[in-house]
Amino acid sequence: MLQNLDSKISLIHDVWTTKGNQQAFMGISVAYVTNKWEYKILHLGLKYISWTHKGKFLAVPFVNILKKFSLHTKIAQTTDSGSNNHTMAVEVDRLIKQDTGFNLDLANNHIHCFCHKVALILNAGLKVLDVGTIGLTKSKKATLAFTPGLACIVKANEEDSDRSSSLDEAAHSPAEDRDSASESEMSKDGNESTDCATQSQGNHVGPILKKINSVIQKITASAAKRSEFETWAKKLDYSGPTLIAGYGIRWNIKFESRDRGYQGRSIINQLLVNEKDRQELEGGNNFYNDIEISRNDWDLLKELNDILGEFYFITKKMEGDISSAGMMLAVSHRVHVTVPFMYQVTATPVLMYISTYP
Numbered sequence: 001m002l003q004n005l006d007s008k009i010s011l012i013h014d015v016w017t018t019k020g021n022q023q024a025f026m027g028i029s030v031a032y033v034t035n036k037w038e039y040k041i042l043h044l045g046l047k048y049i050s051w052t053h054k055g056k057f058l059a060v061p062f063v064n065i066l067k068k069f070s071l072h073t074k075i076a077q078t079t080d081s082g083s084n085n086h087t088m089a090v091e092v093d094r095l096i097k098q099d100t101g102f103n104l105d106l107a108n109n110h111i112h113c114f115c116h117k118v119a120l121i122l123n124a125g126l127k128v129l130d131v132g133t134i135g136l137t138k139s140k141k142a143t144l145a146f147t148p149g150l151a152c153i154v155k156a157n158e159e160d161s162d163r164s165s166s167l168d169e170a171a172h173s174p175a176e177d178r179d180s181a182s183e184s185e186m187s188k189d190g191n192e193s194t195d196c197a198t199q200s201q202g203n204h205v206g207p208i209l210k211k212i213n214s215v216i217q218k219i220t221a222s223a224a225k226r227s228e229f230e231t232w233a234k235k236l237d238y239s240g241p242t243l244i245a246g247y248g249i250r251w252n253i254k255f256e257s258r259d260r261g262y263q264g265r266s267i268i269n270q271l272l273v274n275e276k277d278r279q280e281l282e283g284g285n286n287f288y289n290d291i292e293i294s295r296n297d298w299d300l301l302k303e304l305n306d307i308l309g310e311f312y313f314i315t316k317k318m319e320g321d322i323s324s325a326g327m328m329l330a331v332s333h334r335v336h337v338t339v340p341f342m343y344q345v346t347a348t349p350v351l352m353y354i355s356t357y358p
Contacts, residue, residue, distance in 0.1 A: 059091035
């Protein structure tokens with residue numbers, strides 16, 4: 001059936017590793033449009049990867065699938081932008097040409113994943129929020145000690161030691177000179193204060209996210225704390241979603257973890273109070289390392305989630321096995337319009353800090 005298609009097909013694959021025994025597998029699907037303009041998607045195979053996720057090891061099972069179904073003459077490959085997929089595309093090109101003499105030309109038929117591009121951009125932006133970097137030098141080696149945020153040093157105005165005795169300068173009033181100097185100092189101090197506030201805000205966002213992530217991860221990793229969360233959810237009539245841990249590098253998982261945390265913030269706050277009461281009565285270490293989450297912390301998290309929510313919606317809209325290439329221009333335009341509009345209307349501290357980052 002696939003061999004009789006007049007159009008090209010899109011091969012979609014993904015690779016994942018099991019948590020327990022660290023076994024890697026690659027799933028391969030094919031998407032195409034029939035002559036009657038019906039969108040179809042079929043599962044082609046699930047292949048075991050004998051080694052790591054390196055591109056040359058991914059290429060062999062991929063080529064075997066292509067040759068088995070005789071699809072090497074009508075392929076357009078869709079992958080994310082990982083370096084291993086670039087290596088795999090080159091290796092698939094080489095193996096197919098070696099075995100069949102056909103040139104796939106995946107350099108032109110290799111479609112890069114839109115959602116992965118969004119993830120790369122957002123991960124770069126989220127790194128900005130981890131710590132303010134203005135005025136700090138990059139360390140060549142990691143440090144075991146705590147590195148404090150440095151306060152801005154206000155530059156003192158140098159006094160003019162050369163005073164002229166000309167008549168024109170004598171005509172100027174000392175009061176006017178003092179007023180002019182005061183305005184200059186206020187202007188400089190104002191600019192430096194703004195820079196300090198921006199840097200302080202950047203230093204402020206990262207620790208808040210880290211402590212919220214830490215509390216959520218501690219709750220989800222403990223069966224006793226998960227049970228306590230469910231118990232207090234019933235007592236406080238909370239009907240929202242349960243917590244999930246935002247591990248790994250996937251920003252959307254971290255977003256969903258924090259979003260669920262914000263929805264269940266009343267339960268989380270209660271668990272923090274319960275642990276503090278237990279510690280006062282029984283002693284010992286605090287399970288949450290004495291972390292406290294204020295209302296302002298939750299409000300700041302909400303501001304960040306409102307920004308990321310737009311990209312989360314876009315990712316959900318564009319991901320999956322449906323053909324979505326035709327929507328890329330519209331989605332890109334939506335991003336370019338929405339984010340500046342959010343900054344103009346709300347001007348939240350998070351947006352203000354990101355906008356000042358070079």
